[in-house]
Amino acid sequence: MTDEQVDKIYKIFLKYADTSSPQEALDDLQLMGQPSAMIKRIREKHEAETIRIRNLEEPPSVWRDGRLTWYLGPDMAKDKNWPAIRSAMERKGFGDANIASVDASSTKVVSLLDHPKQDGFRTRGLVVGFVQSGKTTNFTAVMAKAADRGYKLFIVLSGIHNTLRRQTQVRLAGDLVLANPGKWHEVTTDKQDFVPPGNPKAFFASKDQHLLLVVKKNAAVLRKLRTWLSSAGEYLDRCPTLIIDDEADQSTVATTKINPLLFDVMNKFPKVGYVGYTATPFANLLINPADETDFYPRDFIVNLPQPTGYHGTEVLFGRELLPGEDASMLDGGYDMIRSVPDNEIDELKPRSKKEAADFHPVMTHSLRRAVEWFWLATAARKARGGGNPHSTMLVHTTTDTLTHERFKDPLLDLRSRTLRDLAANSATLLGRLRTVWEKETTLVPAADFDETAVSFDALLVHLKDVVQGTKVVVDNYRSTDRLDYESGPVTAIAVGGNTLSRGLTLEGLVSSLFVRAVSAYDTLLQMGRWFGYRNHYGDLPRIWMTDELAQWFSHLATVEAEMRQDINRYMNPAVTPMNFAVRLRSHPKMSITAKAKMTSAVRATAAFGGQLVESRFFDVTPGGKDWLDSNARAARRLVKRAARNGIAAPSHPESALFTQVPYEDILTFLDAYSFHTRASEGGSGRLTEYIRRRVRDGSLGRWSIGVIGNSLANADTKRCDLGSGVDVRMVRRARLNYDSEGDFDGVADIKTLTSRRDEALDLDTDRPNSLTRKDLVALRRAQRPSEGLLLLYPIEPRSEPSTRNRVALAAPSEDVVMGVALVFPDPKGADSEVEYWSADLSKVVAVEEEDDWILEQDDE
Secondary structure, three states: OOHHHHHHHHHHHHHHHHHOOHHHHHHHHHHOOOOHHHHHHHHHHHHHHHHHHHOOOOOOEEEOOOOOOOOOOOOOOOOOHHHHHHHHHHHOOOOHHHHHHHHHHHHHHHHHOOOOOOOOEEEEEEEEOOOOOOHHHHHHHHHHHHHHOOOOEEEEEEOOOHHHHHHHHHHHHHHHHOOOHHHEEEOOOOOOOOOOOOOHHHHHHOOOOEEEEEEOOOHHHHHHHHHHHHOOHHHHHHOOEEEEEEOOOOOOOOOOOHHHHHHHHHHOOOEEEEEEEEOOOHHHHOOOOOOOOOOOOOOEEEEOOOOOOEEOHHHHHOOOOOOOOOHHHOOOOOOOEEEOOHHHHHHHOOOOHHHHOOOOOOOOHHHHHHHHHHHHHHHHHHHHOOOOOOEEEEEEOOOOHHHHHHOHHHHHHHHHHHHHHHHOOOHHHHHHHHHHHHHHHHHOOHHHHOOOOOOHHHHHHHHHHHHHOOEEEEEOOOOOOOOOOOOOOOEEEEEEOHHHOOOOOOOOEEEEEEOOOOOEHHHHHHOOOOOEEOOOOOOOOEEEEOHHHHHHHHHHHHHHHHHHHHHHHOOOOOOOOOOOOOOEEOOOOOEOOOHHHHOOEEEEOOOOOOOEEEOOEEEOOHHHHHHHHHHHHHHHHHHHHHHHHOEEEOOOOOEEEEEEEEHHHHHHHHHHOOOOOOOHHHOHHHHHHHHHHHHHOOOOOEEEEEEEOOOOOOOOOOEEEEEOOEEEEOEOOOEEOOOOOOOOOOEEEOOOOOOHHHHOOOOOOOOHHHOOHHHHHHHHHHHOOOEEEEEEEEEOOOOOOOOOOEEOOOOOOOOOEEEEEEEOOOOOOOOOOOOEEEEOOOOOOOOOOOOHHHHHHOOO
């Protein structure tokens, strides 16, 4: 049969798979008379496609091993909901790069859900975004694609405040419902949270409509929802449901009322997927994974890519270099933060609840500067033109609502005095404003953000109208005069507390005064309403806060980067959220999250302690030859130094071992050996820095160096002479076949390089082939607690496969492809000066998986 015939039948298979499971679609093809050889080709083609989807570079993720995706991406000719979302994004000016990113990342999330036609499923996943970065856009895209494939009921849990619930309802109604009005029914509206409609069975009986509910995480609301669902009876059995938990770290985790209710709601459905969305996943990552009633993301974790044009913590506050990073490649830390002196704090917020009743805020120097900058920047935006029509300033000092109200008078008084001075052309005012403008625009040049510089004289034309049009809006749970961006352009100074600190977008935010004392990572990050998109005014945002708060935000930028790097390191399909726990860096003055949410957390080993780091990716394009040959030369030099400086030890056939090799030889090798850039866990710089730090602490001063060859009696691979008497048969490592559609990018992924027997090369054991990962870590801690192991794998450049879903490595080198693995001992004490916390996986029942290279390659 030809490839064209297979492609034709595969298209028929996909149509069947859209309305049934992949296995049922194969059964249908068999009933249609397709021969078994064709069925086999279709199965293999689909498996290759599912692997390709699982290994999309954007966004990187971890997932449960063995979960083959069913969703291969949107069908623009047939789908209704995703094309409408895409068109809306184009109209809103998202740009091709951001639209492509949303498309890829939402496809990734949907591919990790279960097929809606399966008999039963209960998926739990987590999507990690950035504060104010467009998470709503992503989960709207996920909902659209899931709806196009058969999911029927969509429940969006939208925070705890009415303002955020209403904002989310309006967004989803505009993007999903209005685009396909006959295909959707809104059970909730922008005016009303969930009120149980009569006859729920009628809602679920309809086959043609999707149901949308946007509900607060409120106990009374969730009880009504639970009761209403209970009365739907057997109709829920045929209702594939997707629950999107927006702000999943809020109320979902460690709450005695909300958490059990959410679990009850989810339990009503035989077929349900739960996906939490948050930019601050600290609490979600510390949940007890062994508790079936909680919402630990046991099935997958996805990192959303940072969108183009997004201003996050790094841009505003900078961060520390992570191990192995080049300082010249680290952007961010623009000069946009202005200091509020400690002696002003008591004039901006009450010191205690007791003092709040008699507290009256003062127009301090910092507050006046922040307001005047707001007016200058808003006038400059009008002179520049384009971008968001709204302009907002944030004043956030306390949660006390009476204090919020008392900010009104000093702010309105400053507006009156400024208007009077502008009308009189006050030389004092204009001189001060001109000086401020010229200084600030020098500190943060417009050209750095590809913006056009605006002169003071140009903005002065608009300044009076801006000041005159400024509203002072108190937005808290008691206020009635709330922020409203739907009735036309807004210029407002918003004073508030919790309602302005999570989820709600402050449109056109350009100036902020923030001095509220908060010491939990997630709470503090969520209060950063200044994060987001600043089209046509990226140079203008300024934030007034204390120096300590600025340092805390810089620390949080480091925590975020390290957390995402941790997730990126574990892209190997053998690693899942149930056997890998993301580590979170601690701080001496801040807590990671609320104490109640950390009851199951444990101190975690930092960096590489107890871990295996191996080269998995290789450049097999013609241009990769020099890179491969350079790595081979580095390996030969290492063997020469090991033979000279170490001690030759007995080893297995077709292998070599040297012990007591000084760490300097390892560092010299790592400086010369280049891991592929896709191997985020194996950057030489990070490894080198880690080893140096451990050496300073009295460990990793000595190493074992092993060379692993092909020891099979009937092996026919070529030999590799590494010098110093080390001559072994090469091993075979074929690459995974992800390119069924011919889109191979030249980066070969061999998935697994090292066996457990290899990791025990320098250990004394009579059962190297039966050791588990836990056994290996314990054995190394007992026998070589302060020594590392570096393994060299001479790989045959051709490396023909012996199993399906593998193809020849076909590397361009005429010599050898050199694989490298490093095994680090698990330190007895701290592995770093930094303390880390993670979820406790010790109570999770682990299922050991066979090393797939043993099954697929048979070369050891």
